Amino acid sequence: NAGVTQTPKFRVLKTGQSMTLLCAQDMNHEYMYWYRQDPGMGLRLIHYSVGEGTTAKGEVPDGYNVSRLKKQNFLLGLESAAPSQTSVYFCASSYPGYVGQFFGPGTRLTVL
């Protein structure tokens, strides 16, 4: 099992550009999450999904959109990147009955 994987690992964008981060998991997990990690602030939940075709907002959803068209994939989109979105993005997955989460390796995004 590859577990939770994220693509790309690094990306540099200019303000106003758009991009999509891909999270994939091969554990057949129902739940998937996107977090951002910023210095001194820990991880903050952006969006999450409790199943294929469903998504919900987390603590800091503004400026991001997500889609869960397939159970194994959870996409995070930035339509118009801003410097405030410079961060490390982590994807995680989980399943019913287990309260912990399995994390991906992260994507480091810099917006200039």
Place this chain on the structure above:
Amino acid sequence: AQSVSQHNHHVILSEAASLELGCNYSYGGTVNLFWYVQYPGQHLQLLLKYFSGDPLVKGIKGFEAEFIKSKFSFNLRKPSVQWSDTAEYFCAVKGLDTGRRALTFGSGTRLQVQP
């Protein structure tokens, strides 16, 4: 709403020193508690977790944590740290009757162990 506080933002220790990292949470109901570790350049890994039962839980690499319900605390300890313990440590909580499926994380504690 649930929240987690980690009051030690940056801790510097010498090898063989004892470690205690504080974690306090605010939530009145039943909780599950976690410590995650992030080594430099790596993703988060579960260090240990508390679900129920014995409030003293043991994790990997000699770490342990004690859940003290009356103090809303879940402090992480290790009797003798090693240089390889240099990492960032995150405490996380999940309230079981919130309907919220995600974890709430603290801001993290950066541990630097000097040889």
